[in-house]
Each structure stands twice: as C-alpha cells, then as structure tokens.
Amino acid sequence: MRFLRNLLLLIVLGALLGLGAGWWWLQQPLQTASGEPVLVEVPPGAGAQRVAERVAQGGVQVPAWLLGAWFRLSGQARDIKAGTYEFAPGITPQGMLGKLARGEQALFSVQIIEGWTFRQALQALRGNAELTQDVQGLSERDIMALIGYPGRHPEGRFFPDTYRVARKATVSSVLRQAAQAMDERLAKAWAQRDPATPLRSADEALVLASIVEKETGLESDRAQIAGVFSNRLRIGMRLQTDPSVIYGLGERFDGNLRRVHLDTDGPYNTYTRVGLPPTPIALPGEASLRAAVKPQSTRALYFVARGDGSSHFSATLDEHNGAVRRYILGR
Structure with missing residues (x-):
C-alpha cells in the first residue's frame, strides 16, 4: 500500500514538474539564427506541426x-491564420501563438503620392516586390471591376496616402483600400462645401481638386487657385489650365507644351472647351479636395507661376499680362 502511495506521489510530482517546466518554457525568449527579426509565411490550411516547421525553418x-x-x-491550433508574420528575437512561444491566432501579420508601408496619375500609382504598385501581383x-x-468599381474611370479615384498593409497583400487590395479612402474623403469634403460653389456634384469637386493639385505644390495657394477656377466656371470662361491639356496628350507629351497642343481640340483641352474636363487628371490630396469645395473668395481670374513655387494672381487681363512679362518673359 505504501509503495502505491509513493508511486502515486512520484507521478503527481512528475506531472507538476512537467507542467512547471512547460510553463517555464512558454515564457522563455526565443532567438533567431541571424539575431534579426525573421519573416515566416504560413500557408492556408497549414496544420500545427507544419506551422511549427515553417517557424523553425x-x-x-x-x-x-x-x-x-x-x-x-x-487548443488554439485551429485559430492560427495564414499570412506572413515577423518574429523578432525575444518572442516567447506563448507570444508567438498569440500573434498567429490573432492574425497579426507583418506590415509594411505602401505609398501613393499626391499628384500622381492612376497609371503612375499602378506602375509603382506593380513594381513593388512585397506585393502579390494580381492585376498584371x-x-x-x-x-x-475587380476592386468593386465596375464602369468607373480610375483617374482621381484613389486617395494618395501611406498605407500599412500585410506583406504579400495583393495589389488589388491596396487599390481597393485607397479607393474606399477617397470615397470617404470626397464625401466628407463635399458635405462641407461652400453653398456658393459652382460645382454641381462631388465628382466635379474631384475633377477640380485634381487640377488644383497639378497647378501648385504650395498649400497656401491652393484655395486661391480654386477660387480663380470657380470664378471662371461661374461666368463660362475657359479654364485654360495646362495640366489638363498635358493629361490629354498622354504619352505624346514630350515635356514641351506647344501652341499647337493648346489649339488642337480634345476632351481635356480646356483652352478650346468651356467647363471642367471629363475626368480628374491626377490623384488629389486632402488639401486640394478642401480647396476645391471651399475656394478662397477672390476677384482674381488669372494666375501665373512666379518661379519660386508660388503664384501671382490678377483680376484683370492687363495685370495678368504684366505678370507674365515679369515672371515668365523676364522683362
């Protein structure tokens, strides 16, 4: 009887020691072979052992x-989610499982720049080796259509920002996120529009914002430039904005805008046609969206670049011609 009691006691003690050792091991920091964080790809449907092997490999x-x-x-093996994970030296086995079960994938930054065209943004995303290419x-x-906007023209529809996405995320998922962000920003801006705006819809606001974005990189000038274009729209005056003509030329533009380009009619030639072009001409940022819907009240109908990034604004053609002679012709 005493032997059985002693045996039972040894079994209990062994179990307790095993549990204690196991608990201790779960809290121990793990190291990496390189001493640096490592990336581990967990494929869809991988079982517990396969995931563990991926981690070790x-x-x-x-x-x-x-x-x-x-x-x-x-009991959490079924909660482990597929994806790409980053494990830094010092992570514990318990912390590792928590990250896998919560799906806390490794993130990296993808940037879409204000003023880019859609094609430029798409080219950058297609050239990003960290993304899964699903739009080639x-x-x-x-x-x-793939990202849920069938029949929509892509220009201007993606909000320029820095997006944090999982490694190996698809290009289409980044585009979808940027499109949804633009929907939200545009709706917010349009809801705050000046009641006196000549713009008839949020889509027109997006077009004007894209023109403002291309006309200046100086935030302090954007509202006044939007004011000039709003004034022209009210009185039916042509916008005469070079960036729109350049956009219409597409790959034919060689960096030199010529008189023949301004005289040749086309949908994006705001020198020959009244009103806004048919689509945006770039991806506008938040400042340009805000300027388009809340332009500065101004008498100006003209502006010309000073050469330092800022613009000179004029209310009359004579004043504008003088500014052109001064800042463009150097007379």
Missing part, C-alpha cells in the same frame, strides 16, 4: 516538434 531557434506540440495542446495584364476597366 524560417530561422527561429526552437525545436519544431516541441513548438508543434504546444500549438496542439493549447488586366485593363484599367478590368481592374476597376
């Missing part, structure tokens, strides 16, 4: 059999 110094056993015994070979029309 990725450079985390841990016995794969032991880590896999922990994943299974934890697709037309602009097909891309818009």
Whole structure:
C-alpha cells in the first residue's frame, strides 16, 4: 500500500514538474539564427506541426516538434491564420501563438503620392516586390471591376496616402483600400462645401481638386487657385489650365507644351472647351479636395507661376499680362 502511495506521489510530482517546466518554457525568449527579426509565411490550411516547421525553418531557434506540440495542446491550433508574420528575437512561444491566432501579420508601408496619375500609382504598385501581383495584364476597366468599381474611370479615384498593409497583400487590395479612402474623403469634403460653389456634384469637386493639385505644390495657394477656377466656371470662361491639356496628350507629351497642343481640340483641352474636363487628371490630396469645395473668395481670374513655387494672381487681363512679362518673359 505504501509503495502505491509513493508511486502515486512520484507521478503527481512528475506531472507538476512537467507542467512547471512547460510553463517555464512558454515564457522563455526565443532567438533567431541571424539575431534579426525573421519573416515566416504560413500557408492556408497549414496544420500545427507544419506551422511549427515553417517557424523553425524560417530561422527561429526552437525545436519544431516541441513548438508543434504546444500549438496542439493549447487548443488554439485551429485559430492560427495564414499570412506572413515577423518574429523578432525575444518572442516567447506563448507570444508567438498569440500573434498567429490573432492574425497579426507583418506590415509594411505602401505609398501613393499626391499628384500622381492612376497609371503612375499602378506602375509603382506593380513594381513593388512585397506585393502579390494580381492585376498584371488586366485593363484599367478590368481592374476597376475587380476592386468593386465596375464602369468607373480610375483617374482621381484613389486617395494618395501611406498605407500599412500585410506583406504579400495583393495589389488589388491596396487599390481597393485607397479607393474606399477617397470615397470617404470626397464625401466628407463635399458635405462641407461652400453653398456658393459652382460645382454641381462631388465628382466635379474631384475633377477640380485634381487640377488644383497639378497647378501648385504650395498649400497656401491652393484655395486661391480654386477660387480663380470657380470664378471662371461661374461666368463660362475657359479654364485654360495646362495640366489638363498635358493629361490629354498622354504619352505624346514630350515635356514641351506647344501652341499647337493648346489649339488642337480634345476632351481635356480646356483652352478650346468651356467647363471642367471629363475626368480628374491626377490623384488629389486632402488639401486640394478642401480647396476645391471651399475656394478662397477672390476677384482674381488669372494666375501665373512666379518661379519660386508660388503664384501671382490678377483680376484683370492687363495685370495678368504684366505678370507674365515679369515672371515668365523676364522683362
């Protein structure tokens, strides 16, 4: 009887020691072979042991059999989510499982620049090796349908910003996020518009904002430039904005805007046609959206670049011609 009691006591003590050792191990920091954070790809449908093997193969110094056993015994193995994860030296087995179960994937920054055209943004995303390329070979029309905007023209529809996305995220998912961000920013701006605006819709505000974006990089001038164009729209005066003509030329533009370009009629030639061009001409940022819907009250109908990034504004043609002679012709 005493032997059985002693045996039972040894079993209990062994179990307690095992549990204690296991708990201790779960709290121990793990190291990486390189001493730097490592990226581990967890494929869809991977079981606990396969995930553990991926972690060990990725450079985390841990016995794969032991880590896999922990994943299974934890009861959270089914919660592990596919994706790309970053594990820094010092992470514990318990912390690792928590990250995997919560789906806390490694993130990186993707930037879309204010004033880019859609094609420039698409080119940058297609050239990003961290993204999964799922729009290669697709037309602009097909891309818009893929991200949930069928029949929409892509220009101007993506908000320029820095987006934090999971590594190996698809290009289409980044575009979808940027399109939704522009929807939100545009709706917010349009709701705050000046009641006296000549613009008839949020879409027109987006077009004007894109022109303002291309006309100046100086935030302090944007509202006044929007005021000039608003004044012209009210009186039916042509906008005569070079960036719109350049956009219409597309790949034919060689960096030199000539008189023949200004005289040749086309949908984007605001020298030959009254009103806004048919679509935006670039991706406007928040400051340009705000300027388009809340332009500065001004008598100016003209502006010319001073050469230092700022613009000179004029209310009359004579004053404008004088500014052109001074700032453009140097007379």
